[in-house]
């Protein structure tokens with residue numbers, strides 16, 4: 001596989017952009033390969049600047065649930081672009097998208113648009129703090145909520161850890177207000193809430209963790225989190241930046257039947273343009289300026305191009321049978337990959353997880369239920385697997401701890417090609433297992 005142009009561009013990029021990329025994981029560091037510079041994409045396929053074609057399971061990290069350059073989305077963007085790209089004033093499009101979100105997502109009564117998932121979680125936390133008059137925030141180990149200062153905090157050893165920042169540049173004074181507990185461990189959460197519950201503004205969580213691999217909530221876990229946060233007057237924030245409009249039209253909250261107080265969105269609601277949103281109970285949302293005292297704003301928030309793309313995407317997703325089809329194809333892929341692992345003789349050394357259109361192969365035999373389990377993965381073996389798949393024309397996430405996304409555009413042929421490639425790749429990776 002020729003990657004000359006990508007290699008040249010990467011060298012050039014590194015002169016002007018830190019690490020040559022605008023988001024770290026794109027640099028392919030943990031898989032030791034040349035990041036492909038992408039020239040174009042259509043449906044389930046992407047092409048790099050050297051002319052190589054790939055079946056894409058990254059899907060821009062989730063937004064492209066309809067595949068790339070979907071005709072309806074492209075048309076909506078074009079049509080709006082002719083009328084201007086930003087006004088800094090209200091538009092009908094914002095009202096239309098907000099109404100759609102409120103109608104589709106069970107717990108959302110009002111919603112505010114922002115420009116990224118990070119902005120959504122950052123603003124939701126500020127709102128929860130303003131509303132409750134409390135300081136502390138609880139998150140789950142391995143949960144990713146964007147690069148917000150107070151959320152870039154990870155647990156060290158031990159069951160619960162009080163704020164140790166994962167990045168320089170975050171004062172300990174900020175991080176100390178963040179408490180991290182293991183996912184699927186309701187007792188750990190209970191203990192923290194018993195201890196400092198009166199100063200906890202919010203529990204923020206990915207209802208299905210999809211940034212530490214794919215970690216599903218055990219039956220009853222989300223229900224219990226809802227119950228005990230309610231008891232303590234703690235705002236429960238579902239970070240549905242990935243799960244929103246992905247697990248179902250109403251997101252994870254509809255899928256599992258849980259009602260959070262606030263929810264964060266991003267990725268899919270922008271249809272591939274930069275968008276985020278947060279919303280929830282009217283009583284809490286009305287604490288936001290200009291209605292209430294908690295300040296939050298954005299020059300490009302509710303951007304008409306992004307609204308147009310989001311509306312077009314959500315309209316397509318509301319068509320009959322879309323989610324069934326996504327699930328069916330993901331099941332096909334998972335079944336195929338299991339078969340490939342069997343014939344490569346590594347089946348008992350890897351493990352599989354999937355839910356609706358999200359899936360993963362962990363290079364650990366462990367049944368992964370929390371972040372510590374995920375960390376038992378053999379990332380070297382994943383790197384070998386990844387590189388072989390890429391050479392076979394399959395573009396997976398360049399990290400063991402990221403998932404594969406199915407889109408409506410993926411075909412039977414794509415899946416067969418993927419499974420065939422995986423047989424070879426599993427065999428190569430198997431030598432390290």
Ligand SMILES: *Cc1c(COP(=O)(O)O)cnc(C)c1O
Nearest residue numbers: 116117118144145146241242266
């Ligand atoms: C991607 C992601 C974010 C951050 O969104 P950005 O648009 O990258 O800022 C937040 N939460 C979750 C669960 C995500 O997957």
